[in-house]
Amino acid sequence: MLFVLGIGSTVGMGSCIVRVIRDRWVRAPNWALALSLAVLGFSVSIVYMTPGGQFVLNLVDFYGVSFTALILAIGELLAVGWVYGVKRFCADIEFMIGLKTGIYWRICWGLITPGLMLAVLIYTLIDLKPLTYKNVDYPHIAHVFGWCLSAIGLLQIPGWALYSICKQSKSAGLLNKLKAAAAPANTWGPLEQTMHEEYANQRRKFELQAKQRTNLQSAYDNLFG
Template sequence: MQRSDGLHEMGYPKWQLVLCLLLVYSMLYLSLFKGVKSSGKVVWATATLPYVVLTILLIRGLMLPGAIGGIVYYLKPELGRLTDTQVWVDAAVQIFYSVGAGFGVHLSYASYNTFHNNCLRDCLVTTAVNCFTSFFSGFVIFTYLGFMSHKQGIPISSVATEGPGLVFQVYPEAVATLPGSNFWSMLFFFMLIMLGLDSAMGGMECVITGLMDEFHSFFHGRRFAREIFTLGAATVSFSVALINVTPGGIYMFHLFDTYSAGISLLCSALFEAIAVSWFYGLERFSEDVQAMLGKKPGMYWRICWKFISPTFIIGVVMFGLLYQQPLKYMEYNYPSWAEWIGWTLALSSILMIPLVAVISIIQTPGTFKERIAINITPPEEHESIQQTHNVSRFRCRHWLYV
């Protein structure tokens, strides 16, 4: 990997990795430049083929000596770890990351749905498939870890590593020991490419759709606006990603991965839950769901949205902050200035939400009370507020409704 000794030795981008990165972003552009017309076709391959590959790898892995030991290790619970707060934080971040909650990807894709699309069914299917995929892929990973443990004569805990090292070092090493290793390695990395494209497509589509919707008047009517803007977004992303293909890039990647998809992701989901359930109003939101699906959400869903979800997220965030551990990658301990950079990255997304809210309140005309009322009320009620000063969101019913 030609890895450097730390962030103080970043070095220059490796041309081999730059070409690979360029190929990836070229594939992303070709998948997204026509919007869902192009990405909708690509996702049939990127979302389904990995299951075929995982099944093939699992069948082959079960034939290896030590595979059963790996599966037993995978399924055997360590109940003592439940007292470790970091385990709960990591679990929450993982499920948020794998489901995509807080990223805005679901909102971007949902904007292309019909009004009466069954979003409840989509939600249940998505979360069920996500949990099944995580559980199923664990079997695939630990069959090969059990094989490596059996072959090297060391405990599985010594074979398994966290982070990208498991995917790019341990697992390929295990596959390379098999007969016909070239075929199995090709199959494995083909699956990684499909999964990576699928994840990256969602994130980039979210950015492109969000900005084009926000500045609709600028893009509307311009020829090839989608194609040109997608090219610009891909170019900027490619330029930023170049730092990750330097000799010290893995340390920067781990820093990004820790802070950009950790506390900031949970805070994003927290702001969203509070905005919908409390400010927009659970009663109004339930009426919207009824208009779409024909029935209001049950008491269970309403209690979760208004109380359980925000409380759980706040608890996870607080424990994560109180019991935070020093950042390290393998044997490398990050300097304190690197963690300051990480927190700057995290806060750049967290603080953007309240900052935009404050700016919107300042720019809204009227008294302070009218400004608050208008900014927490749907646009169709703004005229009524200005004329009658009747604000439904200032009533106790709005805040106490469950």
């Protein structure tokens, strides 16, 4: 059962990584990228098979997965729910598959899920204790490595946000740069030309409606509109 569970998780994460690489950089065949990813993952994971592997795994899991993953997930939820917008996200779903998203999902994506994850994060940080393994303290250098590992993950959000802001027009003010950086690119949408034009019209309609609302009205409309 654990083997099947591991394979399922690996296929899901591996497919995501391969797709991002293909879409963004390399046009190599799927099998070549998947094989390269498998070899790389296997090579890195050999350390966990050594006598001290569990000691290292516990360190990586603590610093690289626990609260780091929670913070990244909360950031993703806030970005989709309140920067891109739950309403626009649901409109995209309807545009793609023709199904309206119920109010339950809107509230979950916009409020309940990020709120619960934030509560879990706060509890995790409050309950945070020095890392040990079988009552053995980790050396100082291990904690330094762990915090560096956490920083690599956590700095992705402000780092790429700053990169996106810096790419905007230099003549624009900071607020306009922030708005432009948070807005979808003009190429965002279906690849097929006719559908892309239809989607662009829908997007312009959303933007026009947003300009006519106050911040409070926009927040309400994002969930219930």
